[in-house]
Amino acid sequence: MNKIHLVGLGLLGGSFALAAKQKFPDLQLTGHDHNPQHLQDALGLGIISVAKTLPDPDSDLVILATPADTLEDLLIQTLAQIGPKTLVIDLGSTKSKLCDAVAHHPKRPQYLAAHPIAGTEYSGPKAADPGLLDRKVMILCELEKTDLQLKEKAYHLFDALNLKLRFMDPAEHDRHLAYVSHLSHLTSFMLGKTVLQKMEDEKNIFDMAGSGFSSTVRLAKSSPDMWGPIFLENKENVLAALDGYIANLTAFREKIAVEDRAGLKKEMVEINAIRGILDFGK
Amino acid sequence: MNKIHLVGLGLLGGSFALAAKQKFPDLQLTGHDHNPQHLQDALGLGIISVAKTLPDPDSDLVILATPADTLEDLLIQTLAQIGPKTLVIDLGSTKSKLCDAVAHHPKRPQYLAAHPIAGTEYSGPKAADPGLLDRKVMILCELEKTDLQLKEKAYHLFDALNLKLRFMDPAEHDRHLAYVSHLSHLTSFMLGKTVLQKMEDEKNIFDMAGSGFSSTVRLAKSSPDMWGPIFLENKENVLAALDGYIANLTAFREKIAVEDRAGLKKEMVEINAIRGILDFGK
Structure with a gap:
């Protein structure tokens, strides 16, 4: 070399x-x-x-x-x-x-x-x-x-x-990354946007570091010059991942709206399985 | 004491x-x-x-x-x-x-x-x-x-x-926390769910630590016994925050679908302002 x-x-x-x-x-x-x-x-x-x-x-x-x-x-x-x-x-x-x-x-x-x-x-x-x-x-x-x-x-x-x-395989790579990377960045950007919109009329900003907000929104600091092209180059997979995500949000929203206490708990308990995946290979 | x-x-x-x-x-x-x-x-x-x-x-x-x-x-x-x-x-x-x-x-x-x-x-x-x-x-x-x-x-x-x-003020507290804490937890749970659904037919799990996924989804490990009640006790504010978030996601989705390169960039550049807020008080 x-x-x-x-x-x-x-x-x-x-x-x-x-x-x-x-x-x-x-x-x-x-x-x-x-x-x-x-x-x-x-x-x-x-x-x-x-x-x-x-x-x-x-x-x-x-x-x-x-x-x-x-x-x-x-x-x-x-x-x-x-x-x-x-x-x-x-x-x-x-x-x-x-x-x-x-x-x-x-x-x-x-x-x-x-x-x-x-x-x-x-x-x-x-x-x-x-x-x-x-x-x-x-x-x-x-x-x-x-x-x-x-x-x-x-x-x-x-x-x-x-x-x-x-x-x-390249197609498998793009499909996989749409879920474990591109979707994370996209949702983080949108979380940042939603909070910023609210902040305009809420002057009382305090230290949010302990609330989990900063880790969830960290990726919203990422470079637009890098991420715009990724979302577009992998458009089909990103849209599929995003549609699945919006459908999940909408269903969860409905459970909150009708106060389906048991349904909310059951769903979150299932999602807690992510612990096993995050610790995978550690 | x-x-x-x-x-x-x-x-x-x-x-x-x-x-x-x-x-x-x-x-x-x-x-x-x-x-x-x-x-x-x-x-x-x-x-x-x-x-x-x-x-x-x-x-x-x-x-x-x-x-x-x-x-x-x-x-x-x-x-x-x-x-x-x-x-x-x-x-x-x-x-x-x-x-x-x-x-x-x-x-x-x-x-x-x-x-x-x-x-x-x-x-x-x-x-x-x-x-x-x-x-x-x-x-x-x-x-x-x-x-x-x-x-x-x-x-x-x-x-x-x-x-x-x-x-x-208590009402201000609940409105504020819906955005900077409750919404982060909710979106993290849903991100975890969306990826877990995909993982069922995608066997090829690899180390996602570097992808930004693990920090964004960390809160999906949180206790359902704690978070179910919070979403319901603060239902009105959480639904408002969630609706704003879903509207933002849907508008961003549309920009990807029509390949609005300039619009995506402009929006992400504006969201990058979150850097200033995350560093607030540091």
């Missing part, structure tokens, strides 16, 4: 670079970000050492870490730019459209579809943290379509970064 | 007792819980030293820390049992119905309506923690109706426990 080029130097790309540099001190990191301030910050923070629009032909890896709706064009562009020994990895939160877009591309073996399940509500290079990816799950899709030797290069890096690898 | 009697020895009552005992080592703590196992646990954990159904006539305080729907009967019962120097404090999550119920009670000056904004998703005496209340907000209602000397006793204890006192 000698040379990595990054496109997108925000939270995820930046964290990836910082962690890789810790594990491989001689690594040369080049990269680009369309935001000049981010590019400047990334140089200052040592996320990359050289700013470059194009990867060097002998780059081992090109990592694409830009918003979900930019990845398709960027991936096709990047495949045209790389040499024969380079692997392109994207870190996007949706996988189906991207995998479909390059399904018959002649350089398909030089691409690996990846999604690290890691993030915070903050964004940009200043939010990057070399520990962000440590022991996190990395989902890989359509592994069989990636060249064996190039894949080995990726495994070598992922193992060094302590990533826990999982393998999923 | 010599003697406190507690009714309800769960997370909140237990934490209150443990913290008070740390600050006043000579304090005598008596109490009761209708759950025999909780009563046993509370004795074993030192939450109380003597199990008693009725408070001693010379108790300084009686703390009521039982589910919201039990408090009205319990408060009226307790006011009948106490001596003239005893103050009764309830720690319930809803305040209007309770304050109304005793508005014209001859012993109204011996009651203080309180609500500490503290809790976790766990319950029972084993979840009690002497640090739970430290530096948390304590909302007090209808202070003017409580006897001055008895109030001083309460202030003495609250200050010792490092509680940050706030004063609100």
Whole structure:
């Protein structure tokens, strides 16, 4: 592992670079970000050492870490730019459209579809943290379509970064993430909105940290530039998840309205099973 | 402060007792819980030293820390049992119905309506923690109706426990809490339900800790015995908050459906203002 080029130097790309540099001190990191301030910050923070629009032909890896709706064009562009020994990895939160877009591309073996399940509500290079990816799950899709030797290069890096690898079909990935990630962000945004609307006429704001509010609404601080594209790229699955959620809310609302004490309790007791899932693998 | 009697020895009552005992080592703590196992646990954990159904006539305080729907009967019962120097404090999550119920009670000056904004998703005496209340907000209602000397006793204890006192009208309290606490719990339960439904046919569960899911759904582990009564006791405000929330979700859903990229971004940017509120007072 000698040379990595990054496109997108925000939270995820930046964290990836910082962690890789810790594990491989001689690594040369080049990269680009369309935001000049981010590019400047990334140089200052040592996320990359050289700013470059194009990867060097002998780059081992090109990592694409830009918003979900930019990845398709960027991936096709990047495949045209790389040499024969380079692997392109994207870190996007949706996988189906991207995998479909390059399904018959002649350089398909030089691409690996990846999604690290890691993030915070903050964004940009200043939010990057070399520990962000440590022991996190990395989902890989359509592994069989990636060249064996190039894949080995990726495994070598992922193992060094302590990533826990999982393998999923792209459609399964998108369906699954709609529920365990995209829906959480969406509901958190809407919770934030509902409270903010009320706050306009309620001046009496007090410390809500203990009420459970802050943990539930934390994701409403997330980047709109990142999450708008995710909701749209995974539109079908997100709408299905959202419709199921609204139906559940509406049914629960009805139980409150008619004061169905036993029904409310029974339903919440069943949902408490989430304890087992949250503790899964801990 | 010599003697406190507690009714309800769960997370909140237990934490209150443990913290008070740390600050006043000579304090005598008596109490009761209708759950025999909780009563046993509370004795074993030192939450109380003597199990008693009725408070001693010379108790300084009686703390009521039982589910919201039990408090009205319990408060009226307790006011009948106490001596003239005893103050009764309830720690319930809803305040209007309770304050109304005793508005014209001859012993109204011996009651203080309180609500500490503290809790976790766990319950029972084993979840009690002497640090739970430290530096948390304590909302007090209808202070003017409580006897001055008895109030001083309460202030003495609250200050010792490092509680940050706030004063609100009971109706304002219930309206406010519907948004910043009750709605968060409700949406978290429904998020848990929606994902659990999906999980039945999706075997591929992976570590979701990094996805934001676990913080958003944490409150779905909460006690149904506590939260069912809160939703019903504060029914009117909870339904209003929930209706606002469902309307917001539905409008956001529509923006996704028609791929209103700019509208989604604008809305999320506005919601990001929640950063300022979450950091309020930090």
